[in-house]
Amino acid sequence: MIGDDIHQLAKILWPINRSITGDGVRKTLHILKNFHTNLEIYEIPSGKKVFDWIVPKEWNVKEAWVEGPDGKRILDFANNNLHLMGYSIPVNATFELEELDKHLFSLSNQPNAIPYVTSYYTERWGFCITHNQRKKLKPGKYKVHINSTLQSGSLTYGELIIPGESSKEIFLSTYVCHPSMANNELSGPTVTIYLAKWLESLKNRRFTYRIIFVPETIGSITYLSQHYKHLKEHVVAGFNITCVGDNRNYSYLPSRDGNTLSDQVANHILKWTDKNFKTYTWNDRGSDERQYCAPGIDLPIASIMRTKFAEYSEYHTSLDNLENVVTPEGLKGGYSALRHALEAFENNCYPEVTVLGEPHLSKRGLYHTIGTKVRDKYVGLMMNLITYSDGKTSLLTIAEKCNVPIWDLYSILNTLSAHKLVNKHDSLIMDNSIRHLNLKVSN
Amino acid sequence: MIGDDIHQLAKILWPINRSITGDGVRKTLHILKNFHTNLEIYEIPSGKKVFDWIVPKEWNVKEAWVEGPDGKRILDFANNNLHLMGYSIPVNATFELEELDKHLFSLSNQPNAIPYVTSYYTERWGFCITHNQRKKLKPGKYKVHINSTLQSGSLTYGELIIPGESSKEIFLSTYVCHPSMANNELSGPTVTIYLAKWLESLKNRRFTYRIIFVPETIGSITYLSQHYKHLKEHVVAGFNITCVGDNRNYSYLPSRDGNTLSDQVANHILKWTDKNFKTYTWNDRGSDERQYCAPGIDLPIASIMRTKFAEYSEYHTSLDNLENVVTPEGLKGGYSALRHALEAFENNCYPEVTVLGEPHLSKRGLYHTIGTKVRDKYVGLMMNLITYSDGKTSLLTIAEKCNVPIWDLYSILNTLSAHKLVNKHDSLIMDNSIRHLNLKVSN
C-alpha cells in the first residue's frame, strides 16, 4: 500500500536533525533526490538579503548534553534532537540549577512531552525537557556542553521541475526544517515526493509541475525573492503541503483570495472525500501560505491537510511521532486527496456542446430506445453534463451543479468528446487575467 | 367557472390518440383552432434535418388488439390507446405467451395502471397492460393484430401569434403528443388556449405573444431549427406550459440561467399564490425547456406548474386522468398563476419619481392632513413605491422590496402616474443586452 511506502520513507528521515539551515536539510534532500534525480539542490549564502529578511548563519550540531550533580547525563541531543533548542550557540560550562533553569523549556500541561523550541534570530542556548523530569531536578552543579557551530554558510533547498504540455505551472511547496516530528514535518516532504513519482509516471501532463522542498518561512521567502515574477506569470494553482499524515481529520485552509482555482478544487475534493472536513479561514494560516499569498505575491495557493498544525495536542512536541500520530492509513488519505486535486487540475476544462438543442443520443447508442417513466442515472448524468457544456462553465463547476465528484465526469466527457458532441476547451491555459475572468463567470 | 370550461375542453380532447406525428395531433390542433382562427397549422415533412435530429416517419393507427387462446380480445387499442406502445409497427401474427410476453409492458409496483411506453426511433411493437392482468395470462397462442402505418408523412404543429404594441415577444409553448393522459398532456394545451383567449380579449397588449403547440422534444427542436434566430432577438420572457391541472402543488422549474425575467416573475407569483410552492433545479428538467434553454439557444423560459412531471405516482400511466388527478379546481389554479405571471410581464416597468425629495402628497389629497402616531397601510405602500422609483428598479423588484404581490402596486402606480409624480419607463422594450443589464442592476 502506498501509505506503507510513504511511512517507511518517513522513518528513514525521522532521526535527522533538520533546522532552517545546516547539514540536516542537506541530508534530507539527498535522500529525497534518490527518488528523483531531477531534484536540484541549491545553496544560498548566509547574509544574502531576501525581501525584508537576511539569510541567517548556518547552524550545525555535533553533540549536546547536560550532566547532573551526580555526573549522569540527564539530557542528550543524541537521544532526541528536540532536547536542544534550535540554533543554540556553543556552550561548555557548569551552572547551578537556578541558572540552568532559565535555559530550560517544558510544558506544564503536557508533562510527558518535550517541547519544540527555536531561537533563530537571537543568539541563545537552551534545552527542552519533559515537565515531569524538570520537576525532579535537584539543586547542584550541572555541566552543559553544546558543541554547535553558528557561522557563515548557506541555506539549502530543493527544486524539482516535472515538465508538461504547457508552460503554465502547478506549484507544490513543502518544508524540511523541523527535527524529529511527524505530522508537522515528515508527512509533508514524504507525501510530496510520492506525488512527484506519480506525476512523473503519467503519459501526458497538461501542466508543468514545480515542486519545492524549503525551510519554512525563510526558505519560502528566499525562493520567492528569486522566482516570484516567474511564479506570478506561470502558476495557475497549487498547494502548500503540510500535516498530511494523521488519520483523524481532513482540513482546508484557503488562500488569501479565498476563491482561486486551488480553493475551488480543494473544497470540491474534500467535500467528496469526507463530508465533515474542517474549513479554516485565512486568519488560521501559519505555514508558507503566509508568504505565497502575501499582498503583492498573491499566488493561488491553498492547503489540503489532515489535522491542521496547531490544532492537535501533539503539535510541536516529541509526541508528534510516527507511531501514534502519523500512520500509513493517514498518509494514504493525505496522498489520495492531493492526488485527486492534481487530477482535477489536469482534467478541468470548459466543455462546449457542438450542436444546438439536445443531441440525438439514441442514434449513437448513448440513450435507451424505449421511452417509459423510469430514468437511468448514468444517462441522466450525461444529459446534465451536456446541458451545462456552454463553453463558459468549468468541468469543476459542472460537477458541483450535478452534485457529483468531478471524477465521475471524466469518462462521460471522454465518451461525448469521442462522439464529437462536446469540445473540451482548455481555457485554463490562457493568460491569467482571462482565466480569472472565466473562473468568476463560471460560478 | 373558468376551471370547468377548461376541464370540458380536456374531456373533448381526451380520447384522441396523439403521438409525435399523425392524425391525432392534427385533430387536436383543429379542435384548438376553433378557439382561435389565427392558429396556423404547419406540416414538416419526414426526413427533414432539424439540428441534430431528423423528422421521423408519420405514425397512424387504425386498430390494434390481442386475442387470447380462447379467442377473446384481452387488449384493445379501441378501449384505451395506452395499450399500444407508441410507434408500434404493423403486426398480424400469432405468438406463444412466452414470445408475446417479450412485447408486454406493465408496472409491478402499480399493478392497476397501464404504463405509457413509446419507441419512436427504433422499430418495434408492443402492448401495455396492467400488471394484474398480465399475471393472469395463461399459456397458449395469442393473436396479435396491429393495423398501423409508419411511413413518410409529416410532423404537425400549431402556432398562434397575438400581436401587441411591441415586436418584443412573450413565448408560450405546450405539447400535444401524448395519448389519453391528463396532467402530463391535456392540462397544457387546454390552459394555454384559454390564456390565449384572455390575451386576445385585452384592449392593449405591450407584448406580442407567440404561442406554440408542438410534439415534445422533436417538435420544439423542429420549431427552434426554423425560428431560433428570431426568438433570440425578440423573446423577453415565457413559459413552457405543462402539468398545470391537478390541485395538489404549485411548482417552479427554473430556466438554465436561473435568473431571467421569467424566473423572477415565476418565483414572485408563486410565492404570493402558495407560500409552500416547490422549487426544483435545472437538474430536474424534463420537458421542452431542455431545448429552449440549451447552450446556444438560451431563451428565458421557465416553468410554472401544479404537480411536476415525474413527481406524482400517476405520471405516464393510465391513472393520470381527468377524474382523480386533473380537476376544474386544479386547472383554474394553473390558469390563474400563469395569467398573473403574464399580467406581471405586461405591467412591469421601471418607475421614476419626477420630483427631488418626497413629493408633497397631502396637497394632492393623497396623504392624511393630520399628523399623529397612527400609520396608514395604503399610504405607506404608496410612499414605499415612491422611494424605490429611481428609474433603475423594476416594479417587480419594488414589489419584492415592499413585500407585497406586484398586483397590489398596479393601481397605486397608476394614481401616481396620473398625478405626474412617477414616470413608468418601459425599459423592458429595449435591446436585450441593456435589458439584461437593468435586470441585474435591479436586484
Place this chain on the structure above:
Amino acid sequence: MIGDDIHQLAKILWPINRSITGDGVRKTLHILKNFHTNLEIYEIPSGKKVFDWIVPKEWNVKEAWVEGPDGKRILDFANNNLHLMGYSIPVNATFELEELDKHLFSLSNQPNAIPYVTSYYTERWGFCITHNQRKKLKPGKYKVHINSTLQSGSLTYGELIIPGESSKEIFLSTYVCHPSMANNELSGPTVTIYLAKWLESLKNRRFTYRIIFVPETIGSITYLSQHYKHLKEHVVAGFNITCVGDNRNYSYLPSRDGNTLSDQVANHILKWTDKNFKTYTWNDRGSDERQYCAPGIDLPIASIMRTKFAEYSEYHTSLDNLENVVTPEGLKGGYSALRHALEAFENNCYPEVTVLGEPHLSKRGLYHTIGTKVRDKYVGLMMNLITYSDGKTSLLTIAEKCNVPIWDLYSILNTLSAHKLVNKHDSLIMDNSIRHLNLKVSN
C-alpha cells in the same frame, strides 16, 4: 459624566414650544449656539418654493386653554405644550361639549398619555388630552381660547461647519421641531451638539463636518433644495441623528442604498457595542433619511439609534419624557456609539504593506524571538493587519476580517506605520466614483 451633561441640556430645552416654524425653533437654536458660536442661524421666508413643497406660514402661540362649564381651566398650553394641536389657528369662542369633542384627540389604548398631533398644511384647531380626562368631561359649554398667529414669516434652521483637512464632508442632521418630547426630539440635538464640541476639540480632522439642525421634513427639504448639489459632490458619509437617548436598545436603519460607508460603519460599530442591536429595513424609515436618500438625492446617510421612533409605546406622546424614557445613561450610549462611528470615518484608510512577503518583525522588536507552540494575541492581530494590507481593503473591512472592533487596530496600524511597514492610503478622499468602486472591491 457626558451623559449627565447632555441630559442637563435637554432639561433646559424641554419646555420650549418647538414646531416646524416659529420662535420655539429660534430659541432652541440660540441656546445651542452658546456651545458653538459658529452655529449659523438661517431664516427662509414663507412662500418660498422648495422642491415640490412651499415653506409654510410661521406659527406662534401666546396662550391656549379650554375652560369647562364650571369656569375652571381643564386644558392649558402653559402646563403642557402638547395639549395644543400643532399649527392650531386662533380661536376665541364657546362650544357645546359635542362640538368641542370633534376637536379633541386622545388615545384610548394609552389613557394617561397626551398624544402629539399636528395639522401643518390644513388650517384647523384642536386640543390633545388624556383619554381618562376626556371620558370625564361633562356636557355643557366650554370656552376655547387660542391666541396663536399663523402668518407670513420664515422657517428657521441652524448650520455648523467644522472644517477639516479635506473638503470632503461628513454630514450630520438632527431636527428641532417637536414640543416637549425627549427621545424623539431632544436626544437628537443635544447629543449632536456634544458631538460637535468633541469634534472641535480634535487636533486634526481629516473631514469637514457639516452639522444641521432643521425642522423635520420641510426643513431637510428646504436645506436640500439649497445645497444638494454641493452635498452630492462632497458628502462621503453621515447620519440622521434621532432617538439616541433611551437605554433600552441599539438600532440601525440603513440608507436606501443599504451598503454605503455609513451603513458599513454603523453595522460594525453597533455589532461591537451591542451584539443584539436591532436592524431595520429601508421600509421602516420615517425621519429625514427619507429626503437624504430619496431617488436623485442619494446621499450616504444611515441612522444609528437607541430605540427607534414608532417602536416604543411612549413615542409621540407626553410619556416620552426625560425621566422614564431618556436618561443620562441612555444619552451616553447614543453619544458613544456615534462618536465611535465618527472616529471610524476619521481612521479608516486603505493600508498597504511596503515589503513583499511577511516583514521580519523580530528584528524590529515587534515579534517574540523564541519560537514555540504558544501564540500571542496582539502579535497575531498585527500579523493579520499586515496580511490584509493590500491597499485595496479598507481598515473597516480588515477589522471585519480580523473579527475585532476597528478601534483595536488604530494603535497597531500606527506602530506599523511608524516602522514604515505599512502606508495608510487615504483613498476615501478621492472622487466619489472611485471611492465607491473601492468600497465594493473591499467586500
